[in-house]
Amino acid sequence: MPPFDVPEGDPFGPHNLPYGVFSLNNSPDGSPEGSSGGSSGGAGRRSVGVRLGDHVLDAGAAAVELGSPYAALLARPTLNPLLAAGRTAWSDVRRALTAWVTVPAHRETVAPLMHPLSEVTLHLPFEVADYVDFYASENHARNVGRIFRPDAEDSLTPNWKHLPIGYHGRSGTVVVSGTDVVRPSGQRKAPADPAPVFGPSVRLDIEAEVGFVVGTPSPMGTPVALSDFRDHVFGLCLLNDWSARDLQAWEYVPLGPFLGKSFATSVSAWITPLDALEDARVAPPARTHPLLPYLDDTTEDASEDPGGYDLRISVAVNGHVVSEPPFSTMYWTAAQQLAHMTVNGASLRTGDLYGSGTVSGASDDERGSLLELTWNGRDTLELPTGKRTFLEDADVVTLTAWAPGPHGTRVGLGEVTGRVVPTA
Structure with missing residues (x-):
C-alpha cells in the first residue's frame, strides 16, 4: 500500500495534516543545517513535515520538487516563517498539501518524500517567543477554590467571571513531547x-x-479584537503545564506562579491548523456575568465564530487513563484570551504560545490535574503501577485528544508525553 493511502477513519488522514519539524534517524545529532533543498531528509537536517497516518511528508522538499511558490516558507528547519506569512498563505499551503497527498498525478513525486514516523526524530516545531498561561476552566477554578478556600462564600475569586486570569511563563523551558x-x-x-x-x-x-x-504578529500599542483571532492564531496543540504544587504554594503570594511552573512545559510535536478544526467549533458555556465590550462574545457579530472547540482529551499515567477532560466546557475562549492579553497594548510576536489553563469537566473523572483528582493528596489514585497522589520518579504522563472532523471523521491531536526523572 502506498504510504499516503491511509486507512479509512485514521485521525491523521488528509482532512487533518498537522505540521511539525523532523530529522531522519540517520542524522548524527538532529541539528539544523539550513533549508531542506530539493531532496528529502539528510544527515543532521531538520525539515518542516506534515503528518499523514503513520508517515511524515517532507513538506519543504515536496514544495521544491513541485515548484510551489511557498517553497521558501516550507523549506526551513522551523515553522516560524510559515507562521509569520499570515492567514492567506496558511490557507494556500494547506490546499496545496491536500492536493499533493490526494491527487494521483503527484504520487510519483511525493512517495519518495514520505518517511515512516518510526524512522524520524520529532523536534520542537517552532521557536517559542513569549509564553502565557491562563486559568479558563470554571470547573477547575471552582475545584481549586474549594480545596484551598473551603470556607469562602464563593469558590471563585471576585474577578474570575470578568476577565481571563493568566500569568507570563518561561518560554525557554517549553519542550517537545x-x-x-x-x-x-x-x-x-x-x-x-x-x-x-x-x-x-x-x-x-x-x-x-x-x-x-x-x-x-501585532504592533505594540494595538489591541487585537475578538474578531481578529483567526488572523493571528495559526493552530493549536496539546500542552502539559507541569506544576510543583509545594513550591507553588509557598511562593505564589502575592505575585503568582514562578518556580513552581517555570521548570518545564511540554507541547506536542504536531501543530494542528485551525482550518482542520472547522467541524469542532462549538459555542462556549452561557455567560453568567455581563462582559466588557472587548471580551463580549454574545453580540450578533460574535455569533458567526462561536469561539469554543470540542476537543476530547485523555490523561494517562503509566499507560492507565485517569481522566478525560472535555475542552468544550472551557468558560473563556482562546479568542477572549488573545483579546485580553493584548488589550493593554502588549504586542504579539510570531511564535507566541499561550495555554488554555487546566481543562476540567464537571465529573470526578474529567479533572485535568492530580491536585483535583486526589483532592490535594487527600485521596489516592489506584494505578496498575501502584497508588498515587502526586507523581513519582519514572512516572510517564501522556495526553492525547481528538476532535470531530468532516463527514463523521476524527481529527487527531499529536500526543504529549513526558517521563519524570530524579533531581539532577
Whole structure:
C-alpha cells in the first residue's frame, strides 16, 4: 500500500495534516543545517513535515520538487516563517498539501518524500517567543477554590467571571513531547513547618491544557479584537503545564506562579491548523456575568465564530487513563484570551504560545490535574503501577485528544508525553 493511502477513519488522514519539524534517524545529532533543498531528509537536517497516518511528508522538499511558490516558507528547519506569512498563505499551503497527498498525478513525486514516523526524530516545531498561561476552566477554578478556600462564600475569586486570569511563563523551558522532565527543586513550607526547607518537589503535578500558537504578529500599542483571532492564531496543540504544587504554594503570594511552573512545559510535536478544526467549533458555556465590550462574545457579530472547540482529551499515567477532560466546557475562549492579553497594548510576536489553563469537566473523572483528582493528596489514585497522589520518579504522563472532523471523521491531536526523572 502506498504510504499516503491511509486507512479509512485514521485521525491523521488528509482532512487533518498537522505540521511539525523532523530529522531522519540517520542524522548524527538532529541539528539544523539550513533549508531542506530539493531532496528529502539528510544527515543532521531538520525539515518542516506534515503528518499523514503513520508517515511524515517532507513538506519543504515536496514544495521544491513541485515548484510551489511557498517553497521558501516550507523549506526551513522551523515553522516560524510559515507562521509569520499570515492567514492567506496558511490557507494556500494547506490546499496545496491536500492536493499533493490526494491527487494521483503527484504520487510519483511525493512517495519518495514520505518517511515512516518510526524512522524520524520529532523536534520542537517552532521557536517559542513569549509564553502565557491562563486559568479558563470554571470547573477547575471552582475545584481549586474549594480545596484551598473551603470556607469562602464563593469558590471563585471576585474577578474570575470578568476577565481571563493568566500569568507570563518561561518560554525557554517549553519542550517537545518525549523530553524527560527533571523533578524540580526549590523552597517549600508546609503549614505546620516552622521554616521553609530546600529540596526536590514532593508534590509534582500535571495540568492537561491546550496551547495556541500565534503566527501573525501585532504592533505594540494595538489591541487585537475578538474578531481578529483567526488572523493571528495559526493552530493549536496539546500542552502539559507541569506544576510543583509545594513550591507553588509557598511562593505564589502575592505575585503568582514562578518556580513552581517555570521548570518545564511540554507541547506536542504536531501543530494542528485551525482550518482542520472547522467541524469542532462549538459555542462556549452561557455567560453568567455581563462582559466588557472587548471580551463580549454574545453580540450578533460574535455569533458567526462561536469561539469554543470540542476537543476530547485523555490523561494517562503509566499507560492507565485517569481522566478525560472535555475542552468544550472551557468558560473563556482562546479568542477572549488573545483579546485580553493584548488589550493593554502588549504586542504579539510570531511564535507566541499561550495555554488554555487546566481543562476540567464537571465529573470526578474529567479533572485535568492530580491536585483535583486526589483532592490535594487527600485521596489516592489506584494505578496498575501502584497508588498515587502526586507523581513519582519514572512516572510517564501522556495526553492525547481528538476532535470531530468532516463527514463523521476524527481529527487527531499529536500526543504529549513526558517521563519524570530524579533531581539532577
